[in-house]
Amino acid sequence: MSEDKLLPLRQQIDAIDAEILALLNRRAKIAQEVGHVKAETNAPVFRPEREAQVLLKVAERNPGPLQGADVQTIFREVMSACRALEKRVTVAYLGPAGTFSEQAVYQQFGHAVEGLPCVSIDEVFRATEAGTADFGVAPIENSSEGVINRTLDLLLQTTLNISGEVSIPVHHSLMTKEGTMTGIARICAHSQALAQCNAWLNQHYPSIERQAVASNAEAARMASENEAVAAIAGEMAAQKYDLQVVSANIQDDPHNRTRFAVVGRLQNGASGKDQTSLVLSVANKAGAVYKLLAPLAKHGVSMTRFESRPARMGAWEYYFYVDVEGHAADDKVAKALDELQQNAAFYKLLGSYPRSF
Numbered sequence: 001m002s003e004d005k006l007l008p009l010r011q012q013i014d015a016i017d018a019e020i021l022a023l024l025n026r027r028a029k030i031a032q033e034v035g036h037v038k039a040e041t042n043a044p045v046f047r048p049e050r051e052a053q054v055l056l057k058v059a060e061r062n063p064g065p066l067q068g069a070d071v072q073t074i075f076r077e078v079m080s081a082c083r084a085l086e087k088r089v090t091v092a093y094l095g096p097a098g099t100f101s102e103q104a105v106y107q108q109f110g111h112a113v114e115g116l117p118c119v120s121i122d123e124v125f126r127a128t129e130a131g132t133a134d135f136g137v138a139p140i141e142n143s144s145e146g147v148i149n150r151t152l153d154l155l156l157q158t159t160l161n162i163s164g165e166v167s168i169p170v171h172h173s174l175m176t177k178e179g180t181m182t183g184i185a186r187i188c189a190h191s192q193a194l195a196q197c198n199a200w201l202n203q204h205y206p207s208i209e210r211q212a213v214a215s216n217a218e219a220a221r222m223a224s225e226n227e228a229v230a231a232i233a234g235e236m237a238a239q240k241y242d243l244q245v246v247s248a249n250i251q252d253d254p255h256n257r258t259r260f261a262v263v264g265r266l267q268n269g270a271s272g273k274d275q276t277s278l279v280l281s282v283a284n285k286a287g288a289v290y291k292l293l294a295p296l297a298k299h300g301v302s303m304t305r306f307e308s309r310p311a312r313m314g315a316w317e318y319y320f321y322v323d324v325e326g327h328a329a330d331d332k333v334a335k336a337l338d339e340l341q342q343n344a345a346f347y348k349l350l351g352s353y354p355r356s357f
Ligand SMILES: O=C(O)C(=O)C[C@]1(C(=O)O)C=C[C@@H](O)C=C1
Pocket: 031, 034, 035, 045, 046, 047, 048, 050, 051, 054, 078, 079, 080, 082, 083, 086
């Protein structure tokens, strides 16, 4: 009988689990000590650069057979639980619960956090600026639909820094209460999700009415209360609202991803694998942008992103959102930014933070 063979293997697993448990609690006790040291100096509990270093190290050292990314997921949760012994950080995000924004919070902070769902991106920034939340998580860009303008505008105005970046795959599913499309009169989702599934919907359900609602989670909630409504949302929402998936992965682009910015009052130290975000503007003259960015090339700093956004009220034509490799305190980045600032009519450093992985 296979049970006879399983018993000794399970006994080994039990013994190893006991060792893991003891080690986890040893780690947790040290984290508590770290917490006491930090409390004496009022130092920040969440240190993204240190967490990034720990996660990079475990992936490097990982002998297998566990996958590097899976080991990182485990250690992210271990650090999250240890951090919660020091202080449970509160993170504001674009709610309601069950959205991809909530998933982004867990991806960055692990599950031992206090999520604070907010009704708008403005509210995420406001709650974080007011100190109601320690950090905020706001969507910044979707790979199919482009930038989230409101977040870019708020980054321009805020006193907060970017202290992290999260990129998550966005897989949409069509879901209903009964798991069938029979009797469905409306398909509801956030306008972004409807746009991201447009071709698929045209092909499969061209004659069913589509309705844009405040969020995918709201669509899922509506579907849970109305048998004539189907929702497009992530699997997390299906679980939360007890819905059945009719079709999974219906987004037109299989590689659809959304990038989120983590904002807070923290100024990160360097992790060794960082990125720096800034906003710039120059007078509207021929060759001005080229000249503006010249110090990056001069000091060998790579630009990883360049986004322009019309300046609606200012004295300048465009704001440029620029990401460069490295930390603002790195020698060559510091020199490049210093020169760049002299060329710019407007300059705002948004923050340096570990690159997402
Ligand atoms: O090293 C620290 O500063 C800690 O507080 C420990 C720890 C960890 O569990 O490894 C926990 C929280 C911080 O965000 C970083 C790391």
